[in-house]
């Protein structure tokens with residue numbers, strides 16, 4: 137009998153805790169949901185009751201409106217909440233502002249659901265805290281040994297270097313609206329870039345929200361109404377989906393950049409017409425996934441969205457119980473790209489940039 141049977145199980149709506157009567161990050165509306173973070177594939181509207189960190193609740197309200205759930209309750213980090221005979225505790229996941237792992241404890245057993253997480257430093261959110269547990273439910277967005285993220289600061293330097301090389305061209309940077317855009321801005325500020333950064337309208341509200349929570353992003357302006365000549369040598373951030381659409385034509389002939397862990401795979405950058413791939417990821421890379429599993433001390437590992445099989449294999453080789461969850465419905469936002477198979481594209485022999493040569497791309 138596995139430790140977890142009545143603590144956590146799989147249902148069509150997603151992970152479900154029978155003892156507590158709640159789902160975690162359900163993919164369809166449920167009575168009671170615990171939400172790890174605000175990305176749209178994890179945080180959906182229409183649940184009866186939602187328990188999440190105050191930041192995640194606020195992000196859901198920004199995205200879906202104040203009535204995104206019947207009722208809401210805020211969970212402070214590190215503070216156990218009683219639900220029946222369960223103790224539920226949210227711990228920082230280091231993924232985006234407000235992101236949390238959720239620990240469930242009863243009868244001396246503890247399960248931790250990571251949500252999405254990373255171990256790289258991120259000035260825009262609280263760092264990941266490893267939590268000892270019996271069962272660790274881990275994401276595996278970049279769960280292949282080929283994925284090793286370089287230091288993100290070096291990627292910001294690459295962008296600044298390109299501005300010097302192409303001072304007449306706007307630099308259009310695709311970045312996801314929640315987390316990546318703000319982290320990219322913060323990285324540029326840390327690298328000494330003080331100029332105004334211009335924003336696509338879809339990024340404005342979440343940037344304002346981050347600033348309202350004390351995360352300083354420096355001078356930002358909407359790109360609305362500006363002409364290509366006003367933007368020469370300037371940085372413009374937009375959601376990835378807008379990079380190739382009509383909207384981007386107003387920028388004339390921009391240098392196109394994209395901030396994502398997928399930029400490790402050259403074919404992806406080419407497919408998207410990205411001239412300047414920036415390998416900046418809000419997910420753990422292979423080394424951080426495996427190191428984190430070891431750190432939790434878990435004897436059993438459940439692997440969800442991403443390249444599940446490779447990580448399951450790695451766990452089993454080390455004598456851990458491991459299973460792929462094959463959950464559907466994740467990967468619509470953040471960095472998990474639903475289309476295409478990362479496993480196929482990043483298989484041995486696929487053309488992959490190394491940290492060493494990525495600095496040469498301009």
Ligand SMILES: [Zn+2]
Pocket residue numbers: 175177178251252275441466467470472
């Ligand atoms: Zn995810």
Ligand SMILES: [Zn+2]
Pocket residue numbers: 173175178231252469470471
């Ligand atoms: Zn996410």
